[in-house]
Amino acid sequence: MILYPWLISAYKKLIFQHNNNKLHHTILINTIKGIGIFNLVWKFSTWLLCLNKKKDENCKLCRACNLTKSLNHPDWYFLKPEKEKKIIDVETLRTLNEKIFTSAQQGKIKIICFSNTDFLNEYGINILLKMLEEPPKNTFFLLINFNSFKIPLTLKSRCFLLNIYAPSKKNCLIWFKENNFIIKEKYFLTSLKISENAPLMAIKLIKSKLWIERKNFYEKLIDFIQKKSLILLLPYFIGKNILFKINWICLILLDAIKWKYNITESLSNLDNISTIKTISSKYSYYTLDISLRLWLKCRYYLLNVSNINQELLISKKLLNWEYFLNTNKFK
Structure with missing residues (x-):
């Protein structure tokens, strides 16, 4: 999965914290849509779960890497609402709460990723807060948030805040030219403005x-x-x-x-x-x-x-x- 150039520093920061035993058990990623944040979460999760890490890359060969590649890793949980629902239901969270206190099935690490904190209502937030009071050892929570104004202070206080902003216009243009899109530059720059400097959103809009x-x-x-x-x-x-x-x-x-x-x-x-x-x-x-x-x-x-x-x-x-x-x- 591609790690876009504007996300590399955040990725390396997370790896550095882990290697120095400073990685917080709950990371709240404040960002905007359209910059490829799921790619960052996926790549970091794959690296964390890998059984034979190579500096800042996963080995791509071990059992854990093969399981994540096939979206079948038993210790990686990706939470989003079921079809036709707008929130993650309480029962799903309660079941998760039971699972995370069991031992990891592959290696030692478990990862729980919430695809969008907007999918959590008040009850969901409360269940999550209880999980975070005394999280199991070697269990990491990755929370993606696209609206920092809606996050309760009680949740923020239990997280390491990772703010990832849209790349600069200059960096967006460099990426655009390097990828040789068959799109006029003025169209890309216009779409970039409309899309709040989110380059992936800009390309998607034009198409x-x-x-x-x-x-x-x-x-x-x-x-x-x-x-x-x-x-x-x-x-x-x-x-x-x-x-x-x-x-x-x-x-x-x-x-x-x-x-x-x-x-x-x-x-x-x-x-x-x-x-x-x-x-x-x-x-x-x-x-x-x-x-x-x-x-x-x-x-x-x-x-x-x-x-x-x-x-x-x-x-x-x-x-x-x-x-x-x-x-x-x-x-």
Whole structure:
């Protein structure tokens, strides 16, 4: 399994801690999606379980390595919800609690990996906390967390925190060029911005239907702006990906504001420079700013108000936006 260059230092740090008897029994990995964190967890787990380790690599030949390769190692537990469920059920955790206090079947080490701490509800957290009070010897817990704001302090206090951030734009670009992707660089950089500098997520986005949908959405947007009738955009909003489309509007408005002040080095939509120029030249800073605030507020309502009528909300915002653009104060 590939260990991406931006994860190598974290991998070596974990190995160093283990070799110096400083590896904590519970490691909470705070990170973002789309940088290959599961590859890191898998490679480190494989190394830990290996019976004939070679510095920072597993031997790939021993019984433990063959078992992990076939996803059959009896001392490696990977926890995620069952199909059609959003959380790891309590019964699964109770069964796990019984298993981890038995002896390891291969070697001496047992590893329990939680694929996403969001899959644990309050009851699940409490069961996990009891496991961590007096964990069995040579048992390691690897917790992957994509939302540090939701982790209870009681759990954090029992863990070694490993913060792994998105790689820099420079390192992402080096990786992109070394892998010879058949993708234009400006598309990758644009997708990288949209994906919060998560390179794997950026590549996945470009190859998805969502990328085509984004292109079509921007084409319709500029068309309806020219026609001075933003309400025509409503059919292209309703359905899936509403939040994505609001984000696209916010990003293009923010780019238009940046363009107005010649802040071109931090533009997000590098593949839509003509659209940015058109919107920036056509509207005042006040109009762009109030438009951006309108859509940010709309996004907030969608995320925080339950059972909201999405079509009614979007219709209202489009009509408001149409009024702001057509009035265009302080031009």
